[in-house]
């Protein structure tokens with residue numbers, strides 16, 4: 001069936017990358033974290049995850065032309081002072097591939113790892129197919145020991161046609177399946193979605209995928225809403241005033257990364273509000289996988305003017321003000337509240 005093989009490849013890549021990230025997060029050293037030129041953090045796990053996903057996609061889909069738009073590049077890793085870090089990354093990638101056991105491969109050299117990272121240099125756009133990868137979304141959360149996600153999606157002619165979100169620290173939902181497996185205290189979920197085929201969630205430790213849907217609540221006052229953990233990433237005061245207009249009484253659920261899209265897709269909360277500060281330009285890898293995971297679960301993702309997100313313009317998303325996410329039922333009310341609050345702010 002259309003895209004099924006590609007979705008299976010994407011899931012395998014995200015599972016392996018999630019395992020690599022879990023290993024690193026358990027014993028993260030300060031020398032494993034660097035600051036990029038835009039002053040955001042990057043770690044050995046961001047680089048390792050990107051190299052691993054690129055390797056797995058190429059191995060699983062060998063006969064296809066390959067285009068990947070990904071967050072990281074190898075420029076800093078090629079510097080003299082990064083050679084120890086590059087060795088650690090190469091070992092991580094080789095260890096992940098051999099522990100999986102399904103690939104017959106000769107260990108990757110440091111050059112192979114740099115090349116794999118740099119295969120993510122495509123610019124995307126409105127023609128052909130492009131994989132879109134955030135190897136660790138929410139690096140600040142990852143470093144803090146909190147939420148993060150491995151986010152992988154596929155664009156076809158500028159539209160997101162499949163997406164996978166691995167969320168290694170997202171708690172399992174309190175449902176029959178997790179109770180039955182005595183898994184209530186365990187964490188780690190993977191969401192996957194294919195256009196027209198719904199959104200499924202499985203546990204990273206193994207379970208069969210179950211279909212998920214967004215919240216069915218009809219009264220916005222009963223909603224709880226997600227926003228960034230980091231106040232530098234989204235204006236908390238603005239989302240507070242929108243929530244107030246909707247009569248929301250529950251405190252905001254602050255969480256790093258696209259794990260928010262996954263949690264909303266399974267109905268944990270009903271609204272996600274994201275209003276970056278003036279001057280910040282959103283990137284496609286920060287929303288492509290989350291967007292299809294939510295829309296295939298019955299939700300809607302738009303900018304603050306109600307326009308759908310446009311993934312066809314290269315690496316950046318050009319947006320009106322911010323991103324809002326909720327169910328089809330609540331979107332008209334949310335959009336009104338957002339526009340009122342924005343008017344009052346200006």
Ligand SMILES: Nc1ncnc2c1ncn2[C@@H]1O[C@H](COP(=O)(O)O)[C@@H](O)[C@H]1OP(=O)(O)O
Pocket residue numbers: 040071134136137138139140141227228229230232233234255256257258276277280286
């Ligand atoms: N100044 C910023 N404003 C908004 N988002 C940012 C900013 N700096 C980095 N990000 C990106 O926002 C996303 C996380 O936002 P949040 O966790 O608040 O939802 C990440 O993709 C992060 O990149 P990264 O992938 O490097 O972690």
Ligand SMILES: [Mg+2]
Pocket residue numbers: 040041042071139
């Ligand atoms: Mg980053």
Ligand SMILES: [Mg+2]
Pocket residue numbers: 134136137138285286
């Ligand atoms: Mg990101």
Ligand SMILES: [Mg+2]
Pocket residue numbers: 046071134135136137138139
């Ligand atoms: Mg990232």
